Amino acid sequence: MKDNSTYRFKEPNFSFPDYYKEFLNLYPEEFDQVSNDIKNFKQQQKKIQVEASCFEQKKDYEDCKEKLSFLHTYFCFSENHKYSECISVNSRKFDRYLKYFIYSNKQSYMKFWEDQEKQYLEKIQQEPSKK
DSSP states (O other): OOOOSSSSSOOOOOOOOOOOOGGGGSSHHHHHHHHHHHHHHHHHHHHHHHHHTTHHHHHHHHHHHHHGGGHHHHHHHHHHHHHHHHHHHHHHHHHHHHHHHHHHHHHHHHHHHHHHHHHHHHHHHHHHHHH
């Protein structure tokens, strides 16, 4: 997918803390449900976080509007375009980051339980040799 953005924006700082360690006691189906709930919750926060990441562009646009009053429609086009482009780009980034965040937590959860299974099997294999 080609990004048609004409501007470069500062990398957004979206916060996605790992959560899998808090839910290691759940079955995989339950963990998937928790992951979906967290994903839905983060999606609800998307607008706020994306707008916060484009604060500088919004400030520039608002300053231009204030200076030019009713003429801002014609003369603040580039500032408005930068702000809209920032929202669009960071919205796509948020979606990508969220998708990776959920995926990495699911992978970490599965790896933990695979390691537990491996340790258990090694322990069982060592027990008969002790007898």
